[in-house]
Amino acid sequence: MMSRELNGIGMTSARTRERLVERLRAEGIDHEAVLERIRTVPRHLFVDEALASRAYEDTALPIGYGQTISQPYIVALMTVALITDLPPGNRLQKVLEIGTGCGYQTAVLAPFVQHIYSVERIHALFRRAQENLRKLGVNNVSLRHADGWHGWKSQAPFQGILCAAAPEEIPPELLEQLDDGGRLVIPVGPKGRQHLVAVTRDGNEYRTRSIVPVSFVPLVEGTES
Numbered sequence: 001m002m003s004r005e006l007n008g009i010g011m012t013s014a015r016t017r018e019r020l021v022e023r024l025r026a027e028g029i030d031h032e033a034v035l036e037r038i039r040t041v042p043r044h045l046f047v048d049e050a051l052a053s054r055a056y057e058d059t060a061l062p063i064g065y066g067q068t069i070s071q072p073y074i075v076a077l078m079t080v081a082l083i084t085d086l087p088p089g090n091r092l093q094k095v096l097e098i099g100t101g102c103g104y105q106t107a108v109l110a111p112f113v114q115h116i117y118s119v120e121r122i123h124a125l126f127r128r129a130q131e132n133l134r135k136l137g138v139n140n141v142s143l144r145h146a147d148g149w150h151g152w153k154s155q156a157p158f159q160g161i162l163c164a165a166a167p168e169e170i171p172p173e174l175l176e177q178l179d180d181g182g183r184l185v186i187p188v189g190p191k192g193r194q195h196l197v198a199v200t201r202d203g204n205e206y207r208t209r210s211i212v213p214v215s216f217v218p219l220v221e222g223t224e225s
Helices: 003-007 014-026 032-040 049-054 072-083 104-112 123-136 172-176
Strands: 061-064 067-069 092-098 113-120 141-145 158-163 178-188 194-202 205-214
Touching: 014 032, 014 072, 032 072, 032 104, 049 061, 061 123, 072 092, 072 104, 072 158, 072 178, 072 194, 072 205, 092 104, 104 113, 104 123, 113 123, 123 141, 172 178
Parallel strands: 092 113, 092 158, 113 141, 158 178
Antiparallel strands: 061 067, 178 194, 194 205
């Protein structure tokens, strides 16, 4: 990829990205490795060219098909919630991501995981994510066009599961695919009353911690071609 496209100019420049990082730090994101990843991943490549000038605002943006690229603060918060117990320099072995979207969250998470298994139900977004991650050289990801409600049973168990859409109740299959000691980070609840939660598995017990109120698109069963 041409460095000019990757690095950005004007409203997508390094200075603009630095302002975003400082804002996230002011909002309580203090994991320096995650902040560095937010700084270096070119978010403008994951949105339509008409929205590129807004790529480093701390806001969700539309990516078509009724879906959004998540707000950078939420991407950072979910990443930190998933990896917070990792010693510096270590990585989770296997993580399942539900809702690849355009691939931005996947790209942010990639350095902290040996391998990501990511599921997207909308085929056009699945293909877009493939191309975006290829451009950035992110090669520790397996993508699948499938119904995320059912996870990816053949690759379970996972040390971490990150879900980018909100069910009203957590699908039991996701809990079953979580490794002992693993953590699920997921928004839960009906529209207008969603909370981001972290669920940690301890044998057959699941400990749930509420993090913040959020607003996500709903987790929908089925796929779209």
